Amino acid sequence: MDTSHEIGEAVPGDALRETGVTIREAGPDDAVAGVRPRWVALPETSGEVAALMRVSAEHDLAVVPVGDGTKLGWAGPPERCDLLVDTCCLTLDGGTVVEHSSGDLVAKVSAGLPVDVLSSTLARSEQELALDNPLPAGTVGGTLATAIAGPRRFRYGTARDLLIGITVVLADGTIARSGGRVVKNVAGYDLGKLFCGSYGTLGIITEATFRLHPVPADRRWVVAELPAFEVRAAESTNGAGAPAFPGRPGPPGGLDALVAELAASQAEPSAIEADWPDGPDALGGPTLAVLVEGTAAEARARAVQALIGRRGAARVTGEPPGWWGTLPGEDVLLEVRIPPARLGGALRAIAAGELPVRMRGSAASGVLRIALAPDVGERAFAGFVSRVRDRLGHLGGRLIVVTAPRELAGGVDRWGPAGALPLMRRIKERFDPGRRMSPGRFIGGI
Template sequence: MAASHPSGPRDASHGPGAPATAAGDALRATGAAVRDADPGDAVAGVAPRWVASPASTEEVAALMRVSAGYDLAVVPVGGGTKQAWGDPPQRCDLVVGTSSLVLGGGSAVEHSCGDLVARVSAGLPFDVLQSALAASGQELALDGPVPGGTVGGMLATAAAGPRRLRYGTARDLLIGITVVLADGTVARSGGKVVKNVAGYDLGKLFTGSYGTLGIITEAVFRLHPVPPARRWVTTALPAPAAAGESATGFPVGPGALATALAASQAEPSAVELDWLAPSGAPALSVLVEGTAAGDRAETVRGLVGSGRATGVRAEAVRDLAGGGDGPAPGGRVEAVPETAVTRQAPGWWGAPPGEVLLELRIPPSGVDRALSAVAGRGLPARVRGSLASAVLQIALPGEVGAAAFAAFVSGVRADVAPLGGRLTVLAAPAELARLAGRWGPVAALPLMRRVKERFDPGRRMSPGRMAGGL
């Protein structure tokens, strides 16, 4: 990791009691655009005093040096699409928006097409990045967040979609990162070629940090060619049996079937679950990409229709590339836009506004029992997500009662803990999250506290957003 340190001594006369006008003037003197906050700038209900829109890593560093001198709590914000994730900050003086950040030369993307590498500003919307790369027939093989979500926000929340099964998560595709620490230090790790992995651990550390360690300003990613064809095979699974009729409640275990599909020669990029109600029939969606996509889709059809999954029938094969291989026997082909890839799969990126959202992570061997635990809790839960990767999201109606919600969360946690699983409350009203416990038991909390002390000893970076008040 290479680091450039802030110049000049810290002014010890500044502190929590320093006049707000002096701090505001010092922030504006950095050259970054700074304004007084308004009610719409609140982060998870916590109102800041100022909002800054820096244009470069250097301006972010200058803002952080001033914030260190005046003991200001700082919260970075990208597109604002996941502000409800994590606990509200315990205090927030300055919001640092990343949407105006650019690289040297004024561009937000530096694309090395021949190396399959892109250097990207953290404030760039993910869909804009994909459009820029698509012009060269390449992509960042992640499924983008909700419209308006940024690259930095995707990293900060460790969001990853259906294709994590084949390509991994942002941690796996990130080969370089630039961050600004709480004292204004600029730290860089990794490089702009895939074989250079120096400092890669810094990228892993900041991915999923919710802005509690510093501000991500740039990222370098390994890219992939856009597949020449994409096909979804959608499968209707039998509804769960009545309690006591089977070990898991499912005549055909979705998790067991997903494991078989993931290990098959079809090499799927995603195996997704869409279960709209605990008493209903789950739907399984399998994505195959690349060469011979049609033949591999037929392999998937054979697996789900074989004795390995009695009673399962492949209902459709969808050619998302808009043509090419023709209809599969017994199926139907629909030409749909390339952008429909994430719409065809379950909505992994979150519940509709007003709903409560939880995330369930569990070893693949425990998926079926975990799904039965969710179904047995008596709430109208909707379960969607990456079945073969065993990362699922559970949506509940926003009007769910506090007692019922807390009982649901504690009950599911108790059921999945022996299976090696954990349940997190991603988005919920503050009172519901408090009653249920947003994070649940966190075994790594002592280590997380040591890391926080190392990177942000003054607890000024998004304080309280993560487990244990970090």
């Protein structure tokens, strides 16, 4: 009997087990965007991750890192996946998962640490990592790898702005560190900025060091139900006197102006979010919510209320609206990034997609997330992406398909055009010449 195939299957698995890391056979629930791996590894230290990567390099195994798995369906499916490296058991030196220097407002954490656990740990010292994870679960590593951020990105920035140190394991097993207390860069690269948003295609994040902030003494939200005219003003033109998008809603000039006024106001809001339950083409207007934090929050919130009051009734509350800091949907999710000054054009572009949507996001940061119905249909979905992406391109914006069923996402380019693609390919070649780290997951098939 020919057992060559069985031997070929067993040898890499045996080599992985010889590292001393816990290895198990993968099951259906371990699939990465529909692609099932052969093994799952549960390393406990950066050194064990390095050992796994050396074995994977020797046997040409494709590797995908995973945390809670909440975002495994995001981005494209890997071209192949042999080993899933689960970061759930990772610890720092000494066996801890958090090293919190409260006096320095700095925390070094394991990449496998759940974000909500980190939040509760820091809260005991009245400090926080100001990222506002929009998912109910997720790990530090997954948050960095997908570069996701919530409403307060307007004031505090994204993960790459709060990250001051990182430890990663590269495809050949090299442990590399940059920033924080230890500086060991790889060929001059800023590892933190490269690995944020890389979707596991450059290596595995094992540790991260963050700059923290004190928990604000007070918080107030100003919430307003804006009238429909804010998003259905007069038709825009194409420069020749004709409507740019005949029959579609015009520019929300009032909303644009209001957001700009709020962003520049002395009230110094931490976030300006908008929610369109039925999309920008609906008869109703959006709900606008503005967060004010810190000293004199009540008085500053009243000033915001007065600014909004000229356009619609606003109320001040100590609690956020129910939709605050959450995604509009998780089955078919798209993201629009647009210069904030062109928010009106982005809304017209989305309305021109001619599909019902639910949308919310940061009006002041120019990041909008769109949810479509899971049963939208392949042709309708492809048409929507094409129409919206074409119009956004003229505005300096872009549309990304964050997640969608394979039958929908397979008919479109998930990422769209990217002028930096040649540079990104060179970086991929530098860090992963064998294309074994999450191959095909990122833009351009990287």
